[in-house]
Structures are given as C-alpha cells and as structure tokens.
Amino acid sequence: MLKAAYGGREGRAETLRRFLTLDAGGWRVAVDGNTILGCVGALDYGRFAYVGMMAVRPDAQGRGIGRALMQDVLAWIGDRGTASVLLDATAAGAPLYTSLGFADEDDVCLYTRAEAAGPTARPDSAITLGPDDVERIRRLDAPIFGADWQRLLGLWLAAFPGRAFGTRDRSGELSGFAIAQENRIGPWVAREAAVAEVLLVAALSLRFSDAPSVISPGANRAAREVLARYGFAQTGGTRHMRRGPGVSQERASIWGQVNYAAG
Numbered sequence: 001m002l003k004a005a006y007g008g009r010e011g012r013a014e015t016l017r018r019f020l021t022l023d024a025g026g027w028r029v030a031v032d033g034n035t036i037l038g039c040v041g042a043l044d045y046g047r048f049a050y051v052g053m054m055a056v057r058p059d060a061q062g063r064g065i066g067r068a069l070m071q072d073v074l075a076w077i078g079d080r081g082t083a084s085v086l087l088d089a090t091a092a093g094a095p096l097y098t099s100l101g102f103a104d105e106d107d108v109c110l111y112t113r114a115e116a117a118g119p120t121a122r123p124d125s126a127i128t129l130g131p132d133d134v135e136r137i138r139r140l141d142a143p144i145f146g147a148d149w150q151r152l153l154g155l156w157l158a159a160f161p162g163r164a165f166g167t168r169d170r171s172g173e174l175s176g177f178a179i180a181q182e183n184r185i186g187p188w189v190a191r192e193a194a195v196a197e198v199l200l201v202a203a204l205s206l207r208f209s210d211a212p213s214v215i216s217p218g219a220n221r222a223a224r225e226v227l228a229r230y231g232f233a234q235t236g237g238t239r240h241m242r243r244g245p246g247v248s249q250e251r252a253s254i255w256g257q258v259n260y261a262a263g
C-alpha cells in the first residue's frame with residue numbers, strides 16, 4: 001500500500017517493523033475488510049511527536065480517509081499531553097495538514113548520490129559505534145534533536161551493526177555520529193561541517209544496497225555543498241511543518257534524518 005501511494009521502489013517493511021517495535025500505539029490503518037486502504041503513524045518523543053508514513057491507496061484517495069487517519073492520530077497525541085507535532089509533508093499531503101492547523105517551519109531536502117561515485121577510504125579519526133554507545137550519543141544528540149529518542153537510536157544501531165560512526169573532540173567526548181542505513185545516511189549529526197564531512201567519508205567507505213541518499217533540513221545550509229563534493233545532488237524535497245508550540249532544535253547541526261517519518 002505504501003509503495004502504491006508513494007511510487008518508487010523504496011521498501012519500507014523493515015523500517016515499519018522497527019517503528020511498531022518501538023511503540024505500536026501511535027499507528028493506525030484504515031481497512032475495508034482485509035484490505036488496508038491507508039495508514040499513518042506517530043512517534044511521541046515527549047517534547048514533540050513526529051507523524052509520518054501517511055498514505056492512502058491511490059484508488060481510495062479523495063474520500064476523507066487521509067483526514068480521518070490524521071485526526072485520529074492527532075487525538076492520540078493530544079491525549080498523551082504532547083502539544084507539538086512535526087511532520088515532513090509532500091505536496092499531496094500539505095493542504096490537508098494546513099487545514100488541520102499545521103504551518104510551514106522549514107523545508108527538507110533529499111540528496112541522492114550519483115551511481116558512478118565510488119567508495120571513499122575510511123578516515124582514521126572515525127570510530128565505530130554500537131548499541132552500547134547510546135548514552136554517549138544521547139548526550140550529544142538530545143539538545144540538537146530537541147528530544148530524547150534513545151530507544152529509537154538503540155534500535156537503529158542494533159539494526160546496522162558496524163555501520164555507525166562517531167568522532168571525538170579533544171576531551172574525548174563524542175562530537176558527531178552517523179548511521180549508514182541500507183541506502184540512507186542518517187541520523188547524521190555534528191555541530192561542525194568538518195566533523196560532518198569525516199562522518200560522511202566514513203559512511204561512504206561502506207557498501208549500499210542502492211545509491212545512498214540523505215534527507216537534510218533546509219536550515220542546514222552547509223549540507224548541500226559538503227554533499228556535492230561527494231557526488232550527491234538534490235533529487236527531492238518536502239515541507240517541514242509544525243502544529244502547536246515551537247520546539248527547540250538545532251536544525252543546522254542535523255545533516256541527515258532517519259527518514260521522513262521519524263525526523
């Protein structure tokens with residue numbers, strides 16, 4: 001259903017499984033008998049919730065299913081006492097979200113690497129991170145992401161063994177980290193462009209199942225240039241929208257999101 005609604009060849013089954021392991025409470029499907037017509041999911045990070053994977057089967061669109069799914073998931077978020085909701089909206093979804101009180105806050109750019117760009121040599125300064133490093137990552141990441149999402153980070157670190165990298169500052173504290181997923185680099189976080197670049201080079205020393213992509217907040221003005229040096233060009237983008245009170249995030253230090261659904 002997701003493939004039919006979004007088009008393209010990206011598989012989302014593994015990602016969905018991890019989301020449902022994390023907390024199935026925020027996920028909804030619309031059904032007709034045994035057929036799934038639509039779905040949406042929310043991740044409640046406490047300081048804000050993130051909504052994603054909003055889709056309705058092409059032959060069932062325009063009948064109010066999307067609106068009903070979104071209203072239901074927003075009620076779930078509200079009942080939990082979480083006032084702010086973020087999402088990354090396609091052009092198809094944005095009018096619906098605007099009518100439900102969402103407003104533009106930033107945009108989000110999708111960069112994809114040219115197939116021909118070859119692997120890089122892994123830099124010595126990049127260390128490998130694993131599930132035991134969640135607490136170190138959290139110390140760096142929480143003020144940048146604006147919420148604690150260590151359970152999600154733990155799941156993603158476990159899902160991609162040997163594919164998470166970090167850098168250390170002079171005092172030995174973590175100064176950046178990146179996870180190379182199957183074909184996407186993210187989460188990828190650093191306050192300095194030079195650190196982000198080391199992490200990118202480390203990630204690109206690995207193999208990817210398809211041309212790797214990166215989803216970067218528009219507020220990170222340096223990402224485009226750094227990525228261009230390694231063969232990435234913009235291939236898409238979405239609107240970053242918010243409903244409810246403002247949230248504190250350092251979006252210029254976010255180089256790669258997990259995906260569009262989780263931030």
Ligand SMILES: CC(C)(COP(=O)(O)OP(=O)(O)OC[C@H]1O[C@@H](n2cnc3c(N)ncnc32)[C@H](O)[C@@H]1OP(=O)(O)O)[C@@H](O)C(=O)NCCC(=O)NCCS
Pocket residue numbers: 005006053054055056057060061062063064065066067068088089090091092093094095096099
């Ligand atoms: C976005 C999407 C989930 C909306 O689902 P839907 O069931 O078609 O939406 P609804 O029927 O509830 O319509 C909601 C609003 O969308 C807009 N809309 C729906 N169909 C539309 C159409 N054919 N043309 C223009 N606007 C349309 C309208 O603003 C509508 O508002 P209304 O209720 O005041 O009429 C669906 O179009 C979809 O799956 N698109 C492809 C995947 C995607 O882009 N998902 C969004 C990710 S952010």
